Amino acid sequence: MRAFLRMGNRLLFYLLVVFVVVYSVFPFYWAVISSFKPSDALFASNPSLLPLPFTLDHYRNVFIQANFGRNLLNSLMVAGGATLLSLTLGVLAAYALGRLPFPPKNAVLYLVLAMTMFPQIAVLGGLFMLLRQAGLFNTHLGLILSYLLFTLPFTVWVLVGYFKGLPRELEEAAYVDGATPLQTLVRIMLPLTGPGLVTTGLLAFIAAWNEYLFALTFTVGDKVKTVPPAIASFGGATPFEIPWGSIMAASVVVTVPLVVLVLIFQQRIVAGLTAGAVKG
């Protein structure tokens, strides 16, 4: 009886596991399937769970009829630019905050922490006017600068943690050998924080890649528009016709690189996410 009960428990447990996996994966699976189905199969009353019949039409549509290639390029430039800028500035600041004698250290750290909790919407109007006054409205640089609002504090916060974790002796040895603090940073500390840089950069990139509110508000037309607002506003030939197949194709195109990155860097992302949060 007991063994029976245990087996039942085990079965129930695995059913739960299957449920969690299906729940997590199915919506994306369904988007992929839908992106490969011709329109009439999409609107069937009894849709197949497999992409049958199969077509690449929606992908062709997205890249030829819509300006999606342009949007992708914009997303790459903006997210890449924001990531590189945040890492560069973030490393310098984090080294000073984590390693050097700096009297207002705590004040700056609190400021950075406060900014990670800052609601983007609260500065929307101010940033909108600032970008327009500076002639940066609807430019890549303008969008990159506005993204620093959330990528930079996060980068600094996580990197300070990495720098603090390195042993004191390394630095002292370098100083004894006559290295300046800047040389110590570049030659000794930076190579050691490599994995931290990759994780932080990846998380900053994903955050910028997925950003919607600023991209929607600070761009006009397709010149600078990134993928999220482009997908959100995908229209059909008429206002009544929503091109679900194309929307799903575009969704798959932007999501696949992210999912691949996440699968490759799984361990690091989980570590970085929890480090960023747990230390907060």
Place this chain on the structure above:
Amino acid sequence: MLTQRQVRLAWLLVLPTLLVVVLVAGYPLAQVFYWSFFRADIAFVEPPEFVGFKNYLYLLQDPDFRQALWNTVKFTVVSVSLETLLGLAIALIIHSNFKGRGLVRTAILIPWAIPTVVSAKMWQWMLHDVYGIINILGVKLGILSQKVAFLARPELVLPAIIAVDVWKTTPFMALLLLAGLQLIPEELYEAASIDGANRWQQFWAITLPLLTPALVVALIFRTLDALRVFDVIFVMSGVNPATRTLAVYNRQTLIDFQDLGYGSAISVAILLLIFLFVVVYMRTLGREALR
């Protein structure tokens, strides 16, 4: 000597970051505070006029603002509660020893990695009133008596959007809680087993108390996110009053209505709300976590 040079270097290294903070947060924020006391449009078509606290007084009696506040509170309370319960369950599942736990952890990372806009669109398609898979399967399996227009019925649209948010953000919760679970020493459970405590008792006496710090941090993060929610709401139902949250209403006022003065006042109100929440949370839960 060396120290003084180091302090100077530290200032030099922190300076660019501080400049950016002033530029993208400090200055815009000051502008928002300033203009909240004016009647002004965002393109300054007409000369701005100082009106004192008029925008704030209007805020207190604006039914749209009240509705947006109420929507935000409903969204936050329901989505964060569900995400916490579900996240805790998933974290406990992954934390127990079984074949394929790596697979589960990978699977739950997928919703996390998907851009919010994309997840909103994916679910919009799945919730489609005629061709959506949820309606088709629901009717076929007898769960739904007939197809439901989830995103058109005023009483269903917010719950539907909450369901999408829960799907997208529960993984984050689960990962944070999993990290917390992994910090609990295994010996405690062994000792409890020897003393004859069953799984359920162990959960209440060991797991939950020791998980509290991680739980508090996760709650703070998620609540802050939920209070400023914009993407999922705006993509799935635009400025529909039934779902319009503070952030959506704020953007509509500033950009669509071009009302810089009143829009800025709403921004200040959102900031105050978030500040208030942080203080209350830190005071009550934070102290408990630090004990």
